[in-house]
Amino acid sequence: MSLEHHKNATLRFQQQVDNSRDYVVPFIQLEFPQMEGLRVMEVGCGEGGVLTPLLEKGCNCVGVDLAPARIELAKSFLQQYVDAGQLKLIARNIYDVDFLGEFRHSFDVIILKDAIEHIPDQEKIIGHLKQLLTPRGQVYFGFPPWYMPHGGHQQICHNKFLSMVPYIHLLPTPVYRGVLRLFGEEDDIVQDLMEVKSTGISIERFERIVKRQGYKITQRRFYLINPIYKYKFGVSAREQWKPVAAIPFIRNFVTTCMYYMIKPQ
Incomplete structure (x- = not known):
């Protein structure tokens, strides 16, 4: 049963905006309380909804997606920010030499929201992102652990x-x-x-990759009920019970979403 937001780009965009405003941005602000002027890139930006509240707070943003059609959708929603020079929307691979040449050490925050579980060779991309961060930069990840009830999408x-x-x-x-x-x-x-x-990626596998690639976890949050479900299904977000969150592997089966901030050591 394909859900309405899978077919309706405007609805999908608005769900992303609301989720980002209510949950993603406050989580990032635990590490970056002052957001005005922050340089932010989202990998797999889609329609641009996640970036919208950041733009509203005065961040300078770059949205990257491999799908040109989704970049065009993002432009249709966010043209005012593109015209003002506050937002760049790019259909390109971040591994491209010219992309790295343009954006090396450029971003205070890099966002991968519901993206890492779709990317082959996750170790490669997590390591690569270090080259795009400023000295104070961090990476935000939000994803459903593979073993959760609908981790296969x-x-x-x-x-x-x-x-x-x-x-x-x-x-x-x-x-x-x-x-x-x-x-x-x-x-x-x-x-x-x-x-x-x-x-698909589990909590333990993600954290092993982060450690091997020379990052430390600065913030971590387990959700029993994924915040996005509030906008898709009308079910309020709920953090995971701490004793369950402390049990390796088992927690994957009953945690529907993870949020992380990670920083190179």
């Missing part, structure tokens, strides 16, 4: 039953693919879900 399924079944993404890959086809999912949906299965 199966909510994008057209079949209503499949879209609601928790933990189905944890089936062995051939079985999972077979179930998706049995219930009539189209090839593009099956491909998207298989890609997420190959890149």
Whole structure:
């Protein structure tokens, strides 16, 4: 059952704006209380909703996405900031030599919101981001841990039953693919879900990568109920119970979202 926000770009944009204003920005402000003039980049910016409250607070922003169509959507929503020179929207790969040449050591904050779980070779990108940070810079991550009930993004399924079944993404890959086809999912949906299965990331794996790449965690927050659910489903956000958050691996199954700020050591 594809949800309305999967088809409606304006609704999706507004959900991103509200979630960013109420949860993402206050979390970043724990490390950067004064936001005016802050240089911010979002990797995988999509329609630009996450950046909007930061622009409102006077940040100078760059939004990067591999999909030119999504960059054009972002421009349609945020043209006033582009025209004012406060926002650049770029359809480019951040690994490109010319991108690094233009933006090396440029950003106080880099944002990856619901992005890292889609990126192959997460170790590579987390290490690469250090080259784009200023000396005081930090990276924000927000993502659903892989083992949580819908960590496979199966909510994008057209079949209503499949879209609601928790933990189905944890089936062995051939079985999972077979179930998706049995219930009539189209090839593009099956491909998207298989890609997420190959890149999904757990809490423990993320923190091991962060440590290996020479970062320290400056802020960390576990959510039992993902803040974005407030805008998608009308369910209030709720932080994870601390005793559960302290249990490695088990916490992945009942934590629907993680927020992190990390800083190179």
